[in-house]
Amino acid sequence: MACAESFTCKACGAFVVPEGAGSQHRNHCPKCLSSIHVDNEPGDRASLCKGIMIPIGVWIRKNGEWAIIHRCQLCGTLSSNRIAADDNPVLLMSIALKPLAAPPFPLGRMEQIVNKLSEKSYEHKQ
Ligand SMILES: [Zn+2]
Numbered sequence: 001m002a003c004a005e006s007f008t009c010k011a012c013g014a015f016v017v018p019e020g021a022g023s024q025h026r027n028h029c030p031k032c033l034s035s036i037h038v039d040n041e042p043g044d045r046a047s048l049c050k051g052i053m054i055p056i057g058v059w060i061r062k063n064g065e066w067a068i069i070h071r072c073q074l075c076g077t078l079s080s081n082r083i084a085a086d087d088n089p090v091l092l093m094s095i096a097l098k099p100l101a102a103p104p105f106p107l108g109r110m111e112q113i114v115n116k117l118s119e120k121s122y123e124h125k126q
Pocket residue numbers: 009010011012013014029030031032033034
């Protein structure tokens with residue numbers, strides 16, 4: 001089983017062993033969370049791209065489990081992968097918080113919006 005093998009991470013150089021993932025399917029580096037574009041369909045190893053897939057986002061599956069969205073730096077393919085038990089939690093959090101840290105509007109306006117909202121709820125209680 002290819003995904004249960006040890007490998008050296010092409011993105012950060014960490015030596016990654018299958019132990020500790022808490023699952024049979026380790027497909028990304030637990031240290032930098034990068035992956036390699038080897039699959040066309042999950043697990044088929046049929047892609048010839050072999051580009052580095054960097055983590056660009058986190059989403060939550062129906063069962064509450066976190067998954068990472070990877071984007072291939074070479075061809076732009078997106079894929080979703082389950083996180084492993086020993087994935088870097090700080091990096092996972094920073095990826096999840098990135099859109100909040102860089103909102104598409106000035107944070108100063110956010111304050112005005114929040115103030116307006118709290119005024120309204122105050123009026124409501126009167
Ligand atoms: Zn790595």
